[in-house]
Amino acid sequence: MTAVPFSLARIASTADGGRFLRLALRLDAAGSGALGLGGLVGATALAPLLGTTSTAMMATGGFLVVYALALVVIAGRPAISRPAAWTVVVGNSVWVLASIVTAMGGPLTAIGVAVVLAQAAAVLVFIDMEWLGLRRMAA
Numbered sequence: 221m222t223a224v225p226f227s228l229a230r231i232a233s234t235a236d237g238g239r240f241l242r243l244a245l246r247l248d249a250a251g252s253g254a255l256g257l258g259g260l261v262g263a264t265a266l267a268p269l270l271g272t273t274s275t276a277m278m279a280t281g282g283f284l285v286v287y288a289l290a291l292v293v294i295a296g297r298p299a300i301s302r303p304a305a306w307t308v309v310v311g312n313s314v315w316v317l318a319s320i321v322t323a324m325g326g327p328l329t330a331i332g333v334a335v336v337l338a339q340a341a342a343v344l345v346f347i348d349m350e351w352l353g354l355r356r357m358a359a
Contacts, residue, residue, distance in 0.1 A: 234356055238300045241353025245300070245308065248346040249291035255339060256284025270332035305354055312347045316340045 259266070259281025263274040270277075294304045319340035323333045 235358075236356045238353070238357040240356050241300055241305060241350060242295045244346060244349035244353045245291050245295035245305070248308070248312070248343075248350065249288040249295065251342060251346070252284045252291065253288030256281045256286075256288060259284065269329065270335060271327055271329035272332060300357065302354065302357070305350060305357075309347055309350050309354070312343050312350070316343050316347070319343070 259277045261281075263277035263281065267274040267277050291308065294300060294308065319336050322328070323336045323340075326332075326336075328336060
């Protein structure tokens with residue numbers, strides 16, 4: 221049996237000057253922006269399928285587009301602000317919790333619940349990547 225040449229602790233402690241955090245923020249921006257634009261453009265068609273209103277779809281889509289732009293700004297700075305990055309991690313965590321509450325208690329269809337939980341799972345991946353990026357930035 222051979223030893224694994226790396227460990228999770230070693231990966232997390234590898235200093236990279238914020239490169240991984242920048243990548244994580246940009247991926248989060250791309251996902252948020254795509255979901256937001258989809259919500260804005262397809263609100264009328266998607267709302268009945270998901271079990272929500274077109275107004276709620278447009279509001280959420282608009283928020284996500286603005287959020288994606290903020291992530292692009294944060295990731296594009298010469299030095300990423302740690303407080304800004306932590307705000308993203310906390311905000312994403314609140315988003316996941318709100319998504320779970322919405323999926324459990326909202327008037328969503330089965331497809332709507334699946335979509336809400338799937339995007340929450342994707343946001344969990346972004347949270348993990350951003351947290352790891354913060355660790356690697358500080359190492």
